[in-house]
Amino acid sequence: MNARVFPWGEPEAAPLRTLRSDVRTYLKEQIQRGRFRPSVDGWSTGWDEDFSKDLASRGWVGMTIPTEFGGHGKSFAERFVVTEELLASGAPVAAHWVADRQMAPSLLRYGSDGQKRRFLPEIARGESHFAIGMSEPDSGSDLASVRTKATQTKSGWKVSGSKVWTSGAHKSTWVCVLARTAPVDPHDRHAGLSQFIVNLASAGVEIRPIISMSGHHHFNEVFFDDVVVPDELVLGQIGEGWRQVTSELGFERSGPERYLSTYLILAEVIRQVRAGALPHTTAVGQWIARLAGLRKMAFSVATAIDRGESVNSAAAIVKSLGTKTEGEIVEFADRFHDQAGQELAVLRQYVETGLLQRPSFTLRGGTNEILRGVIAREIGLRG
Amino acid sequence: MTVNHVDRDLSAMINAFLADQPAPTFSRSPQALRGRLRFDRSQWQELDALGLARLTTGTELGGSGAGLPEASILLSSAAYHGVFAPLAENDLLANWLLQTAGLPIHGGVRTACVRREPTEVLAVPWAGDVDGVVVLDVSDDGCWVSDLRSSDFQTSPGSNIAGEPRDDVRLLSDRSERVQVPRSVAEEFMLRGALARAIQMCGSMSRILELCVDHATTRQQFGRPISRFQAVQHLISDIAAETALARMATDAAVREVSTDRWDTNSAKFAIATARSCAGHASSVVVPNAHQVHGAIGTTLEHSLHLYTRSVLAWRSEFGSVSHWDDVAARLVTEQEDAWGFIVSGESPATVV
Numbered sequence: 068m069n070a071r072v073f074p075w076g077e078p079e080a081a082p083l084r085t086l087r088s089d090v091r092t093y094l095k096e097q098i099q100r101g102r103f104r105p106s107v108d109g110w111s112t113g114w115d116e117d118f119s120k121d122l123a124s125r126g127w128v129g130m131t132i133p134t135e136f137g138g139h140g141k142s143f144a145e146r147f148v149v150t151e152e153l154l155a156s157g158a159p160v161a162a163h164w165v166a167d168r169q170m171a172p173s174l175l176r177y178g179s180d181g182q183k184r185r186f187l188p189e190i191a192r193g194e195s196h197f198a199i200g201m202s203e204p205d206s207g208s209d210l211a212s213v214r215t216k217a218t219q220t221k222s223g224w225k226v227s228g229s230k231v232w233t234s235g236a237h238k239s240t241w242v243c244v245l246a247r248t249a250p251v252d253p254h255d256r257h258a259g260l261s262q263f264i265v266n267l268a269s270a271g272v273e274i275r276p277i278i279s280m281s282g283h284h285h286f287n288e289v290f291f292d293d294v295v296v297p298d299e300l301v302l303g304q305i306g307e308g309w310r311q312v313t314s315e316l317g318f319e320r321s322g323p324e325r326y327l328s329t330y331l332i333l334a335e336v337i338r339q340v341r342a343g344a345l346p347h348t349t350a351v352g353q354w355i356a357r358l359a360g361l362r363k364m365a366f367s368v369a370t371a372i373d374r375g376e377s378v379n380s381a382a383a384i385v386k387s388l389g390t391k392t393e394g395e396i397v398e399f400a401d402r403f404h405d406q407a408g409q410e411l412a413v414l415r416q417y418v419e420t421g422l423l424q425r426p427s428f429t430l431r432g433g434t435n436e437i438l439r440g441v442i443a444r445e446i447g448l449r450g
Numbered sequence: 451m452t453v454n455h456v457d458r459d460l461s462a463m464i465n466a467f468l469a470d471q472p473a474p475t476f477s478r479s480p481q482a483l484r485g486r487l488r489f490d491r492s493q494w495q496e497l498d499a500l501g502l503a504r505l506t507t508g509t510e511l512g513g514s515g516a517g518l519p520e521a522s523i524l525l526s527s528a529a530y531h532g533v534f535a536p537l538a539e540n541d542l543l544a545n546w547l548l549q550t551a552g553l554p555i556h557g558g559v560r561t562a563c564v565r566r567e568p569t570e571v572l573a574v575p576w577a578g579d580v581d582g583v584v585v586l587d588v589s590d591d592g593c594w595v596s597d598l599r600s601s602d603f604q605t606s607p608g609s610n611i612a613g614e615p616r617d618d619v620r621l622l623s624d625r626s627e628r629v630q631v632p633r634s635v636a637e638e639f640m641l642r643g644a645l646a647r648a649i650q651m652c653g654s655m656s657r658i659l660e661l662c663v664d665h666a667t668t669r670q671q672f673g674r675p676i677s678r679f680q681a682v683q684h685l686i687s688d689i690a691a692e693t694a695l696a697r698m699a700t701d702a703a704v705r706e707v708s709t710d711r712w713d714t715n716s717a718k719f720a721i722a723t724a725r726s727c728a729g730h731a732s733s734v735v736v737p738n739a740h741q742v743h744g745a746i747g748t749t750l751e752h753s754l755h756l757y758t759r760s761v762l763a764w765r766s767e768f769g770s771v772s773h774w775d776d777v778a779a780r781l782v783t784e785q786e787d788a789w790g791f792i793v794s795g796e797s798p799a800t801v802v
Contacts, residue, residue, distance in 0.1 A: 073698065337783055341784075353778075355723075381694075384691045388692070448667065448683050448687075
């Protein structure tokens, strides 16, 4: 009867509203002072280490890291509120994004005590820059086919192979690498994978830029040639890499960065409609309503994470709907104005960034086709 | 009180009763090929005996005194189980109007409508089947409520695309007492009706999702269940995702007005959001569901049409999809701080 495929929603409690308004006031000041220029998809392309440190000094990085590891012991709901405000303002948050979103929860769940003490305080200070090494030239959506190999030596491990689409590797200190530590078992392709934390300054690491069609240097290909990794930088259990990686996908897939990457564009359209430079259109309501619904879903996933519930399929729903919407907002805004007029110059610039970033929205962090497969499994279509 | 806090026993009782109901029947004629749903009066009496026909009506007026979250469980479950009755019209609209006007609530089943022209109101839900129509007169001078008995009006039959009665009402006399009510009542009437339809759409879309999963996992083609095909999985995954979004937005709207504040910008925005999300969801859910079902899904003998047709009907009642997009667009464009409005739902003037 009436089965739910999604956790219940909760209203945002009063303390969260206060936190929200603190962050918003701070961001408005920063923009007014010219501290940063809002940018579309700023969580992916806006790298500003000083800004990350400043946010951290206010307690807005590493929020869910317990205080004993230098964090703030806050809930995912609180982190949600802060990240929403950061993204809606187009703040440059890429420098700490991966460390804060992915590495912190992974380290907390699978890291050794030594790893937690070594990495978490630095992440919470906004000074830790991590890249994630998952995809390879021959392993995109089919992650189990990774060929980067780690072999055990007397003094640790040696990693060889290459990773691709490694965001920010050229600016990061560390990369978390998924590598094969046992030959492929045809009956269990997901077995024999492990995770390693690799210092990007190590001998044998080579980083080559991949320039996006927008002209940005964001992606890299990273080569590993017998790179030595000490035992203490194995993350979690040898052979458990697949489970470790997939169990953490909820954190990565349900956040506000899956529906707000192009919010600046919609906000600018609204501003120009209000100013009379663009005509009123009902389409604004369609996209605003969709974002309003999506953020309720994402918030309910954050509160479900706080309750310790499994959120993989709910996160897949948020990401597949949200990233599609991000692209549709760009499309709408592009069709809705032309390039004439000084007052639309900012909108034009946002839209052009959006058009060139758009293809990534439904690819990064699991393609929408993979996500629909996750949803299909959840609702009983894949046995 | 939110939707997820509704008493489990009540929710289970509602579902058990509705699941047990016979399939709806239609009367068909050469003039009305797709049929008109028959109002099942004995079913209504059972609903009434269980306290479900007047769920949110005050106990002092013979109702059950429940809130909107309970009503949303009832309306959604009824739609899910294919039980068609004027539940929203009787309880959330007609009785609410009478209660607001301080008029007595006699027995029987009622519908409600807004009258802008003196003698005729078009497409009034279930008007030909009910015992009375509560009329809300809206003019430049103000708003009035009157409770018309069946001798006060004539109906000519019509139906929406789902076959639900939507009859034109001709008012014969103005003998009944007219009570003036605040002007805000007219807008709240629209919001209540709109939210009720969003809730019903969610119930129907949940059922459609389930029918698709059942069909795809049992229907064999090319030697395997069609659910094995990725193309089919993706059609159904999109139904699941859109339905989840519509339901999330609708639950949020129910929560927003469960405090009984309908006159705030945040309440209007929440309901517009629910109707927009549900409306646009239907543009994915209905065609995808029919694509998954193949030709059998287009027939009267398969039950899919009960749910797809009702979603199509409800998305255009109490405002079109575009109307609610427009409401959301105007509300957000009016704000100095659009983002602040979207996230807190409250414009500063209406924070309570």
